[in-house]
Amino acid sequence: MADRLPPLTALRAFDAAARHMSFAAAAAELNVTPAALSFQIKSLEEHLGQPLFRRLTRAVELTEAGRALAPGTADGFAALARAWRAARRVGDTTSLTVTAGPAFTAKWLAPRLFGFARAHPEVQLRLAAGLSIMDFDRDEVDVALRFGYSTGDAQDLYETCLIREWMTPMATPELAAQIGSPADLAGMTLLHQDDTQFLDPPGNWAAWFRAAGMAAPEEAGPRFSQADHALDAALGGAGVVLGRISLAQDDIRAGRLVMPFDLSLTTEAHYRFICPKGAETRPHIAAFEAWLHSELEQITDLDTGRCFVAAADIAP
Template identity: 35%
Template sequence: MSPLPPLIWLQAFEAAARTLSFTAAGRELGVTQAAISQRIRLLEDRLGQKLFVRHPRSLTLTPAGQAWLPSIHDAFTRIAEGTTEVFGATPESPVTLRTTPVMQQSWLAPRLLSFHRQHPSVAVRLVSAIWPDDFGPEGADLEIRYGRGDWSEVDCVSLGDERMRPACAPSLAERLQTPEDLAGHTLLHAIGFAVGWPTWLEQAGVAGIERQCPALTCDNQVMTLALASQGGGVALTHHRLLESRRDLVAPFDLAVPSMESFWLVRPLRRQPRDEASLLWDWLVASLDDG
């Protein structure tokens, strides 16, 4: 028996591990949720180890699944890149751009619309990502990542320094004259950022005041900003994202610098297509326009 499991089992694992959903993986691969579940079970039986922990409404990877996933990602990426190098990209295939939903809605949306008006023949496919591990495995043409810009095998262009500042609905901002006024108000937390509420509050001279505040925690800024815009509390967000909003204001002037920022990224291992280079150059040029 070959030590390599069937390809359809590996595809099921990669898609389910990336989406953490058998249903989403099935939708992506054009099969049912039950088919994905069966393939994963067969794969686990072949390997002799569980790859997922099944919760009532979610999935998580086991340590074995987490350790194996990078190898599977890299294998599929190399197959895709090798196919493109030998046979070329499909002429009508779109330029794939992957970034977080909040960047799509704010920074990217007006630039992409402008690009489309100038180059309507260039098809662009947007792919959403939230966690750092969401980036890279599918071999996107371009990405907008958040971090320190220290990734290997990629070309990076910084979108500018980042600062974090509170944001809330105008009606709530009227009641916030000083940082001390945050006591008793809901703080909206978006996890995964180097600068969070404790850091900002310490810089504002009110360290520990979060213990007097109710909290709601989300895994992305789209939700924290949506809650804030509806008067649900005060979010901490990147200054560039606040600048594009009309339903949110900054109640305080303090903006805390972050060592992390947004970066435009493309892989170095393959020659970029002309259409991808065109979009890359357009986005880089837009930085000079603010």
Template identity: 40%
Template sequence: MKSLRRQLPPLTALTVFEAASRLLSFTRAAEEIGVTQAAVSRQIHLLEQDLGCPLFTRLHRRVALTEKGKALSAATSDAFNLVAETIADLRKDGASTELTISATVAFTHFWLVPRISQFSRSHPHINLRIVTQDDMPNLKRGEVDVAIRFGNGMWPDGHAEALFEDEVFPVCSPEYARTAGRINMPADLVSCPLISNETDDPMWTGWNEWLSAFSVVVPKKTPGFRCSFYTEAIYAALNGQGIALGWTHLVEDLLKQGRLVRLTNAAIKPRGAYFVVVPTRQHNKEAARLFLEWLNIASQQTTARSSG
């Protein structure tokens, strides 16, 4: 049986083909690689001879991939990207110990940043970079080492492990609670200004879903305060604008500090949970392994406190 290396065409031809198939232009491929267009045409011709099939259809002033060309293009693109990502990881490990973490604005602000100094004190040689955005970055691009996400754990770009589930309940400032009157049941909330935030996340629990869980019909016209982000909603509640929905692990510190208070004993569990996600093709990076160990311990401590 031939070795894998002997079954492959020359690497030069594959490199040229990858550029030409990605750019769909022999001229642009030549400019990118730094050779002549004739050299690109020659390498493609040799590759087609080797494989015994055409990879491109030559059209007027342009080229198009054949079906077999498309298959080889997908394979070479994946293979070259994997090699590039692995080399980038190796260079990063050799040059520095930077670790890039992605999380939502709310999770970063209320949970991660208040605790991340514990990790930094234990591992001062690791330079942390936190990418804060509510849109999930695609881990296949190799720009993020670890992502913390809320959802069902089913993401195609990485391997997910559960951190903790959550509970959602109404919260407000102590000053607002003193002036709001008696609020003992979910139905008592509809006459108060309810603070909400905009989101496209189907897993997110808003006021309509929360109140419906207790068979409370929300009137068409209710006092309220609407924000763009969850962090803004919590700060509005801190400043006495009304009542927001608190997520256990996001408002835990604010409740402990007495800056927010919980209203009623009513709570619901959202449909999703928090997960830590690592890229499917993650290079075995020591900094990422250490961060995952710390994150699991920190999440277990958080769960124990909320259960207690």
């Protein structure tokens, strides 16, 4: 019984007092009179059996017991507040926070967001670019768009596949004019990106050259940690990139980049739409998913006439 928690209101009063190091300020924060706060602290100290604050003449300071208690209450109430915000978000159909990788955000999502905003003016969309965010409650995110393999072991997640990705060499029209056969690439600057490197099998130049039936030239040329930077470099004429179609779509259609070969590398990795199970039925999330699917469908035009080789089939 001695381990059971003391009255929570008293704990909260202590937390506020410890944060402000002032009973008066804490009382103001909690919208109560200083007298009430003083009473709460006193009752908590009685529960504990020893004082938590040392009352100095016009300030208070924590006793050792108070110092032991304060960080934990701060953590505890912060966790409760975060949880409560997460629960409130569930009922909120006016704002929608989406996290996606930086490359996809820059090259695909951001340019199209205006379309979604026009179709759904009632929804306030917020983007959080980054790869690491994955705790929906903690990070206050509603939807995650991720490139990779479906783990399948996430029980409480709703997950759908958005598009099948494929990769092929891409370059500016001027540069592409000098390319006749895959062998020509050996003499050119190849741009590498790290973020398809982690795939197994990796979707990199070596894999593409194997698919083309030739040995890969020595690994050289600049490396980029983000695919969009590699693509931007190619747009500037810096070299040939093994581009991801999802990211390059707009540049291809606009003629800023061309694909000199039909040969395209496919991979088991997909773009996936992920949200907490049950969230997919909330109207604004359902609307966003539907919009994504309809927008991404257009990408399949570019599939026609291409020759696909799966990275898994040509693994060394």
